[in-house]
Amino acid sequence: MRSGSPPGSVPQWLASTIGLLSAPLLALLLARAIAVLHGRHAQSPEQAAALAAAHHLVARLDEWQAREHRLPTRAEGLATLAAENGRAAPTDPWGRPFVYELSPDRRWADVISFGADGKSGGLGDDADVSGRFGVLHDPPSPLVDGLANLFFLALLVLLWRQAARSAFARGLLAGIGALCAALLLLLLAPGLSLAGLAAAAVALLCLTGSFALLRGRPGARSLTLAAMLITYAVFAMLVSAE
Numbered sequence: 315m316r317s318g319s320p321p322g323s324v325p326q327w328l329a330s331t332i333g334l335l336s337a338p339l340l341a342l343l344l345a346r347a348i349a350v351l352h353g354r355h356a357q358s359p360e361q362a363a364a365l366a367a368a369h370h371l372v373a374r375l376d377e378w379q380a381r382e383h384r385l386p387t388r389a390e391g392l393a394t395l396a397a398e399n400g401r402a403a404p405t406d407p408w409g410r411p412f413v414y415e416l417s418p419d420r421r422w423a424d425v426i427s428f429g430a431d432g433k434s435g436g437l438g439d440d441a442d443v444s445g446r447f448g449v450l451h452d453p454p455s456p457l458v459d460g461l462a463n464l465f466f467l468a469l470l471v472l473l474w475r476q477a478a479r480s481a482f483a484r485g486l487l488a489g490i491g492a493l494c495a496a497l498l499l500l501l502l503a504p505g506l507s508l509a510g511l512a513a514a515a516v517a518l519l520c521l522t523g524s525f526a527l528l529r530g531r532p533g534a535r536s537l538t539l540a541a542m543l544i545t546y547a548v549f550a551m552l553v554s555a556e
Contacts, residue, residue, distance in 0.1 A: 320490070330528060332530035339487025344466070358439050360407040361400060361449065364427040368445030371395065371412060371425040385423050388416050392425070406443075414473065422446070474539045477527065484527050491524035491538045494545040503539065516544050 335524040374395050378440040379385050391414040396403050404412050425445035429436055435441065440475035442450040473490070476483035495517035502513035523538030 326481040329481035330488075333434055333482040333487075334484025334489040334528070336486055337493055338492065341493050342487070352430060360430065360438055361441075361443060361500075363407045364429075364443045364451065367406065368412065368425045368427060369406065370445075372423075372445030375423050375425070378385060379423075385420060386412065386414070408458040431497060462551070467543075470542060470546075474535050477535050484530075487535070487538055488527040491520040491527070491542055493525070494542050495520035498548070513548070516541055516548075521547065 354501050371392065375385065379393065391410055392405075406412055408427070410428065410432055413428070415424040415426055417423065424447070428434055428445040429441050430439040432439070434442060440443055444450055453506040455502070470490075473483050473487045477487045486508060498513045498520070502510055519537065519541035523534055523541050526534030527538055
């Protein structure tokens with residue numbers, strides 16, 4: 315047993331390794347929580363069918379536009395496509411007619427289903443389905459979003475405090491920092507854009523802090539925490555922009 319570990323306790327290197335390997339599991343749990351918070355979920359058969367049908371109708375509209383050099387008017391709507399095949403206007407899997415949405419400049423059109431509840435907006439199966447933009451989820455309320463942000467930030471601060479005395483917390487914090495670096499490099503760093511270079515710099519900070527944490531270097535906790543807070547702010551902006 316290494317020195318510094320009381321008799322009967324887990325060696326520090328093992329506790330740190332367990333913490334490091336626990337980081338991906340924590341990340342998956344947090345990703346699942348974010349998905350639920352923003353209405354992302356496994357699609358039901360009805361929603362998947364609505365999405366496929368809306369995509370198909372949009373493709374047919376694009377073909378019609380290329381052939382006729384215009385889009386159907388709002389009055390003509392999707393009945394124009396139905397008339398070509400001698401069929402009734404298409405309905406979504408919940409039995410309601412798809413909604414034809416023409417852009418203000420009349421250059422493109424969309425096909426919308428209002429989901430299981432038949433109303434604009436909603437989460438889960440009630441979310442709107444767009445042939446051009448996919449499933450349109452309502453954002454969470456500001457209160458719920460604020461509480462979720464507060465919880466995650468409090469978790470980071472708690473790990474930062476515990477890392478000074480717990481090898482497990484130190485390993486977990488280092489693992490989260492490494493994951494943040496990997497996500498930044500995957501999402502933003504490719505290319506030589508300003509955003510890519512900034513993401514690469516923050517990723518380097520995360521990796522440096524994580525390595526220094528595992529080595530027990532002074533100031534490593536604060537460096538890792540700062541880098542992860544910047545990373546979290548970037549991810550929060552990306553999610554809110556969807």
